[in-house]
Amino acid sequence: MxxxxxxxxxxxxxxxxxxxxxxxxxxxxxxxxxxxxxxLDLIGELGTANRGELIQPPRQLDERxxxxxxxxxxxxxxxxxxxxxxxxxxxxxxxxxxxxKLYITRQIHVALGKEFNRIRRIYVSDTPVADIDxxxxxxxxxxxxxxxxxxxxxxxxRGLKPLVVEAGGVETLFPERQTDxxxxxxxxxxxxxxxxxxxxxxxxxxxxDLKFLLKNSGE
Numbered sequence: 001m002x003x004x005x006x007x008x009x010x011x012x013x014x015x016x017x018x019x020x021x022x023x024x025x026x027x028x029x030x031x032x033x034x035x036x037x038x039x040l041d042l043i044g045e046l047g048t049a050n051r052g053e054l055i056q057p058p059r060q061l062d063e064r065x066x067x068x069x070x071x072x073x074x075x076x077x078x079x080x081x082x083x084x085x086x087x088x089x090x091x092x093x094x095x096x097x098x099x100x101k102l103y104i105t106r107q108i109h110v111a112l113g114k115e116f117n118r119i120r121r122i123y124v125s126d127t128p129v130a131d132i133d134x135x136x137x138x139x140x141x142x143x144x145x146x147x148x149x150x151x152x153x154x155x156x157x158r159g160l161k162p163l164v165v166e167a168g169g170v171e172t173l174f175p176e177r178q179t180d181x182x183x184x185x186x187x188x189x190x191x192x193x194x195x196x197x198x199x200x201x202x203x204x205x206x207x208x209d210l211k212f213l214l215k216n217s218g219e
Contacts, residue, residue: 051197051201051202051205051206051208051209052186052195052196052197052201052205052206052209053176053195053196053197053198054194054195055185055193055194055195055196058188058192058193058194059172059173059192059193060191060192060193061076061124061173061187061191061192061193062075062076062077062191063173064165064166064168064169064172064173065165065166065169066124066163066164066165066166067163067164067165067166068163068164069128069129069130069162069164071128071164074163076187076191077190077191079161080120081189081190082118082119082120082189083118083119083120083186083187083188083189083210083213083214083217084119084120084121084122084186084187084188085105085108085109085119085120085121085122085184085185085186086121086122086123086124086184086185086186086187086193087101087102087105087121087122087123087124087184087185088123088124088125088170088173088174088177088183088184088185089123089124089125089127089132089170090125090126090127090170090171090177091126091127092127092131092132092133093132093133093135094132094133094134094135094136094149094152095135095136096135096136096137097181097182097199098181099134099136099139099140099152100140100182100199101182101184102123102156102157102160103139103140103141103156104140104184104203105121105184106121106156106157106160107203108203108206108207108210109121111203111207112207112210112211115210115211115214118214119210119214120159120161121157121159121160121161122160122161122162122163122187123153123157123160123161123162123163124162124163124164124165124169124170124173124174125162125163125164125165125170126164126165126166126167126168126169126170127164128164129149129150129153129162130150132149132150133148133149134146134148134149134152139152139156141156143155143156173193174193176196176198180198180199181199182198182199183196183197183198183199184196184197185197186209186210186213188217189217195209
């Protein structure tokens, strides 16, 4: 083979290699477009008997204004892409139901073992952490009750990221909690709220769902 032909072949191979990740990204976005529209039940197509309640269609966290604890606007899409266990709160109070949701999601996170770093936890409320009252007589893990909600998060939930949503955002993004205040959510790496879990769910069932999602996703 002459040098020019060999050079052309090498260029073609490089172009094909470079095109593979681009094609995968475009294909994933195209597929998710139909999931969001409700035209495709991706989890059903993959064959899981999910224990949580699918959000149909999924809701996008970035559709409502999110901010950090200093009031600085933040986009979920700017965060490191990870699956998220999201606990919603509202009204400037964390009561026994709120505390138990935080406890359960922490225990589930820890129980994932080697998959721990592929998951994160977020607490979303319409009130900054410093202004939230912790109104519980005892903690779920029997530890002493801290003096404030901020101290509680610092002592019991290291690594959890608290965010503030604009007024009305909790009701819009998490309407299921109106029926069951114990409801919390799984959010995919791109910010879509895709599954809810109520207060009756077994932590073993949640772990089964999460392991399936992690196994069948690239994140």
